[in-house]
Amino acid sequence: MATQEEVYGGLERPDLDRELSWAEHELKERERTKHVHRLHPYLGKFVPQLVEVCLRRHFVSGGLVLDPFAGSGTTLVECTTFGAHAVGVDISAFNALLCRVKTGRHDLDRLAVLLADALAGLDDVTPDGPVSEYLADWFAPEALADLLRFRALIPVAGDEADVMRVVLSRAARSARRAPHHNLESPRVPVTGPYWCHKHRRTCTPTTDARQFLVRYARDTVKRLAEYAAIRGEVEVDVIHGDARLASLPSGIDGLITSPPYPGRIDYHGQHRYAYELLGLQDRRPEEIGNPSRGLSRAAFAAYCDDVAAVFANARAYLQPGAPVVIVIDDVRDLYTTILEQAGLELVTRHVRHVNRRTGRRDEGYFEAVLVARA
Numbered sequence: 001m002a003t004q005e006e007v008y009g010g011l012e013r014p015d016l017d018r019e020l021s022w023a024e025h026e027l028k029e030r031e032r033t034k035h036v037h038r039l040h041p042y043l044g045k046f047v048p049q050l051v052e053v054c055l056r057r058h059f060v061s062g063g064l065v066l067d068p069f070a071g072s073g074t075t076l077v078e079c080t081t082f083g084a085h086a087v088g089v090d091i092s093a094f095n096a097l098l099c100r101v102k103t104g105r106h107d108l109d110r111l112a113v114l115l116a117d118a119l120a121g122l123d124d125v126t127p128d129g130p131v132s133e134y135l136a137d138w139f140a141p142e143a144l145a146d147l148l149r150f151r152a153l154i155p156v157a158g159d160e161a162d163v164m165r166v167v168l169s170r171a172a173r174s175a176r177r178a179p180h181h182n183l184e185s186p187r188v189p190v191t192g193p194y195w196c197h198k199h200r201r202t203c204t205p206t207t208d209a210r211q212f213l214v215r216y217a218r219d220t221v222k223r224l225a226e227y228a229a230i231r232g233e234v235e236v237d238v239i240h241g242d243a244r245l246a247s248l249p250s251g252i253d254g255l256i257t258s259p260p261y262p263g264r265i266d267y268h269g270q271h272r273y274a275y276e277l278l279g280l281q282d283r284r285p286e287e288i289g290n291p292s293r294g295l296s297r298a299a300f301a302a303y304c305d306d307v308a309a310v311f312a313n314a315r316a317y318l319q320p321g322a323p324v325v326i327v328i329d330d331v332r333d334l335y336t337t338i339l340e341q342a343g344l345e346l347v348t349r350h351v352r353h354v355n356r357r358t359g360r361r362d363e364g365y366f367e368a369v370l371v372a373r374a
C-alpha cells in the first residue's frame with residue numbers, strides 16, 4: 001500500500017493541501033467510518049477527518065456551525081465531538097432522520113431492551129399493511145415479512161423509535177434483491193443466481209432479513225455508546241426542509257458543507273427502500289441537482305441559482321465575516337459565479353486529493369475546498 005509520501009510527494013500541484021489529502025493506507029476505513037459515521041451507508045458523504053481539520057482551522061469550541069446540505073450528518077457529528085453547536089438542513093426526510101439519530105442523546109439501556117424485545121417477538125407478529133410494487137419487487141417474501149414484522153414492533157413515538165427505524169432501514173438495504181457488487185445503486189432486482197463481481201463467484205440473493213436486523217441492532221447500540229462517550233454538551237438542531245428557504249438561528253459562526261452536484265447522485269433515490277418502508281415524505285422536486293433534472297444548459301443554470309439561493313439564505317444568519325467552507329468537485333467551475341451571486345467573498349481555494357477505493361471503483365480525483373467569507 002502506498003504511503004502518504006509516496007502518493008503525494010511527487011505530485012506537481014503546489015496548491016495541494018496535504019493536510020486535507022489522505023492516502024488510503026493512512027486513513028483506514030474503520031477510522032473513516034468510526035462510531036456513528038457508519039450507522040447507515042450513504043453515498044456522497046465526505047470523510048469526518050476533513051471536517052475535523054476545517055473545524056480546527058476556522059472555528060473555536062462553543063461556536064455555532066451550519067451545514068445547509070447536512071446529508072448523513074458528518075459535519076453535525078464532528079461539531080459535537082469538537083465542542084461546537086450545530087444546525088443542519090436537508091431536503092431528504094431519511095437524511096434528516098439519520099442526522100437526528102446520529103447526533104441525538106439516547107437512553108441506550110431502554111433502546112437495547114426495545115430492540116431485544118422486538119427481535120424476540122418477531123414470530124408473534126403477523127405482517128400487515130399494504131405492500132407497494134417496489135417492496136414486492138425488491139425483497140424476497142420471507143425477507144419482507146420479517147422487515148414488516150419488525151416495523152410493527154417499533155413504538156409509535158419516541159427517540160428510540162427513530163433509532164429502530166434506522167436499524168430497519170439498514171437491514172432492508174442489505175436484504176434487498178441487489179447484487180453484492182452494487183449495493184449503492186442497483187438498477188433491477190436480481191431474483192436468481194448471478195455472477196458476483198465482489199465475491200468473484202456465483203451468489204444468490206438473500207431471503208433472510210432477520211440476520212441483518214440482529215446484526216445491525218447490536219452494531220447500532222455499540223456505535224451509539226462509543227459516540228455518547230465523546231459527544232460534547234452541545235446542542236444540535238436538524239431541520240428537514242429546503243435550505244433555500246429554511247429559517248435558521250441568527251448569529252451563526254460559520255458554515256461547513258458539501259453541496260450536491262448536477263446529475264451525480266439521487267439523494268432520495270439511494271434510500272428508496274427507507275421511504276417505502278417508513279412512509280417518509282418524498283421531496284425530490286426540491287432536491288437540488290437531482291439527476292432527473294438532466295444536464296442541459298438550463299439545468300446547470302437552475303442549479304447555480306438554487307445553490308446561490310441556499311448560500312444567500314445562510315448568509316442572512318451568519319455573523320459578518322464568518323468562514324464558509326465548501327467542499328466540492330467543481331469540474332465546471334460553477335462556484336466562482338455561485339459565490340458572487342450569493343454575496344460571499346472567496347478567500348482561499350485549497351485542492352485536496354481523494355485517494356480512496358469504494359467497492360470496485362478506484363476513486364482518485366482532486367476536489368476543491370473553498371473558503372469564503374460572509
Ligand SMILES: C[S@@+](CC[C@H](N)C(=O)[O-])C[C@H]1O[C@@H](n2cnc3c(N)ncnc32)[C@H](O)[C@@H]1O
Binds near residue numbers: 070091243257
Ligand atoms: C453531497 S450531500 C452532503 C453530504 C454530507 N456532507 C455528508 O457527509 O453526509 C448533499 C445533500 O444536499 C441535500 N439537498 C439537496 N437539495 C437540498 C435542498 N434544497 N435543501 C437542503 N438540502 C438539500 C441532499 O439531500 C444531500 O443529502
